[in-house]
Amino acid sequence: MxxxxxxxxxxxxxxxxxxxxxxxxxxxxxxxxxxxxxxxxxxxxxxxxxxxxxxxxxxxxxxxxxxxxxxxxxxxxxxxxxxxxxxxxxxxxxxxxxxxxxxxxxxxxxxxxxxxxxPEVVRADVPDWCVPLLETAFGEDWVEEARALAARPPLDMRANTLLATRDKVIGELAGAAPAAIAPDGIRIPPIEGDGRHPNVQVEPAFQKGWFEIQDEGSQIAARLTGAAPGMQVLDLCAGAGGKTLALAAMMDNRGQIFAHDSEKARLAPIFDRLKRAECRNVQVIANSTGLADLEGRMDLVLIDAPCTGSGTWRRRPDAKWRLTERQLDVRIAEQRSILDNAARYVKPGGSIAYVTCSVFPSENQDQVTAFLDRHPGFEAADHAALWAGMFPKHADKTRTGEHGVVLTPLRSGTDGFFFASMRRA
Structure with a gap:
C-alpha cells in the first residue's frame, strides 16, 4: 500500500x-x-x-x-x-x-x-478538564510534561535475573541497549517513520524466560519496594503479574510472594508467566477468603493500584480522550478502599508500597496523605533518601516529595509512575 x-x-x-x-x-x-x-x-x-x-x-x-x-x-x-x-x-x-x-x-x-x-492546552494535547490536575502536578512545567506524554514510546524489557543477565539478553535482541536507570532494564528506542518494534515475544530468549516486557518505570517502582530474599510479600493487585515476577527475581526465589487480584480474570496470564520465568516462591490466591491467614504477617504489601492510567498515554492515547472526571472519582474511591484493606496485612515494622501509573496528585500524593491521616500507626518513608540510596547517579530524573516519587517521560524517560512507601511502626 x-x-x-x-x-x-x-x-x-x-x-x-x-x-x-x-x-x-x-x-x-x-x-x-x-x-x-x-x-x-x-x-x-x-x-x-x-x-x-x-x-x-x-x-x-x-x-x-x-x-x-x-x-x-x-x-x-x-x-x-x-x-x-x-x-x-x-x-x-x-x-x-x-x-x-x-x-x-x-x-x-x-x-x-x-x-x-x-494555546497551552492545544500544545499539551490534553482534554480541558485535565489541565488543573496537570498544573497541580507539575506547576509551570505542565505543558512540557504533557507533551512528553504525547510522544512515541520505547519498547522496554526486564532481564529475568533468575535465568539470564542483562548483557546476555541484549546479545539476543537486535537494537536493544541497557535502560538508563533500572539495573535490569533493556530498551529498544521509539520507532521512527513507518517502522515497527520487533515482536520480541517470538524470540527464543523470551520463550526461555530470559526477559519480560515491562516499562522501565514499572521496574523502578518494583526496585523501590525494597523486596529482599526471605521476605513475606503480598501483591494485592497482581493483575497479569508483571511486578510479581520482578519481585520474585529480586528475592532470588527465596521467601514467599502471595499474588492476588480482586478480579480473577486479570490473574489468568500469571500462571504461564511464572512457569516460563521459573518463579518458585509465588502462590496465587484467587479468592479473597484465602487472604485471611496473612493478616498481620506481611513484611511488604504491594498495591499496584487501579488508576486512570494517565501516565501511560504514550502507549494508550485513546484512553486520554475517553477518560472522564467521573471515572477519576471512581478510581479514587477504589484506591482509598484498597489502601485501608492493605493495612490489615502489614506486620509491625512492615510496609505498604503504593504504586500507580498515573500522574494526577489526587490518585497519588493526596491518597498517601489521606491514608496517613486515617492510619496514624503508619509513617511515610524518606523518599528523597530512598531514591538517592537506590539510584544515586540519577538525582535529577524524578520529582521526589515528602509523600512519594514521581516518574515521567520528560524527567525519567519512563511512563508516568508514582511510588510511595509507608511503614508500620
Missing amino acids: RLGGRLAAAIEVLEDMERRHRPSADALKDWGLSHRFAGAGDRAAIGNIVYDALRRRRSAGWLLGDAAPRAWAFGGLILETGRTAAGINASLDGDRFAPSPLTEAEMAAIAARDLADA
Whole structure:
C-alpha cells in the first residue's frame, strides 16, 4: 500500500473509534481482519498513523482548523513525521485508494499556523478538564510534561535475573541497549517513520524466560519496594503479574510472594508467566477468603493500584480522550478502599508500597496523605533518601516529595509512575 491507502485506512479506523466509542486496539484488529490483503508492514504503518493522530489529536485538529478524524490523521502525520502539506498532497496524487487531498482552506490554515503560538492546552494535547490536575502536578512545567506524554514510546524489557543477565539478553535482541536507570532494564528506542518494534515475544530468549516486557518505570517502582530474599510479600493487585515476577527475581526465589487480584480474570496470564520465568516462591490466591491467614504477617504489601492510567498515554492515547472526571472519582474511591484493606496485612515494622501509573496528585500524593491521616500507626518513608540510596547517579530524573516519587517521560524517560512507601511502626 502507498501512503494514500494507509492514510485512508487510518481515517477509517479513527472514524470507527469515534462512532462506536471503542478502543484503538479493537478497531485496528477489526480493520485488519476485514482487509487481509494488507501486509504486516502496512498494518504497522496504519497503526502508527492512528496512534500519532490520537497522541496529537488536539494539536493536529488545531493545525487544520477542524476537529474531525480526518484532520487528526493529516495533522498527526505532519507533526510527527515532518512531512509538509504539499508533500503529502503530492504523495496522494494518482492514488485511487487515497483520501481527498488537503483543500486550499486546509493548506492555508496549516501555512498560517505555528504550533508554538497555540494555546497551552492545544500544545499539551490534553482534554480541558485535565489541565488543573496537570498544573497541580507539575506547576509551570505542565505543558512540557504533557507533551512528553504525547510522544512515541520505547519498547522496554526486564532481564529475568533468575535465568539470564542483562548483557546476555541484549546479545539476543537486535537494537536493544541497557535502560538508563533500572539495573535490569533493556530498551529498544521509539520507532521512527513507518517502522515497527520487533515482536520480541517470538524470540527464543523470551520463550526461555530470559526477559519480560515491562516499562522501565514499572521496574523502578518494583526496585523501590525494597523486596529482599526471605521476605513475606503480598501483591494485592497482581493483575497479569508483571511486578510479581520482578519481585520474585529480586528475592532470588527465596521467601514467599502471595499474588492476588480482586478480579480473577486479570490473574489468568500469571500462571504461564511464572512457569516460563521459573518463579518458585509465588502462590496465587484467587479468592479473597484465602487472604485471611496473612493478616498481620506481611513484611511488604504491594498495591499496584487501579488508576486512570494517565501516565501511560504514550502507549494508550485513546484512553486520554475517553477518560472522564467521573471515572477519576471512581478510581479514587477504589484506591482509598484498597489502601485501608492493605493495612490489615502489614506486620509491625512492615510496609505498604503504593504504586500507580498515573500522574494526577489526587490518585497519588493526596491518597498517601489521606491514608496517613486515617492510619496514624503508619509513617511515610524518606523518599528523597530512598531514591538517592537506590539510584544515586540519577538525582535529577524524578520529582521526589515528602509523600512519594514521581516518574515521567520528560524527567525519567519512563511512563508516568508514582511510588510511595509507608511503614508500620
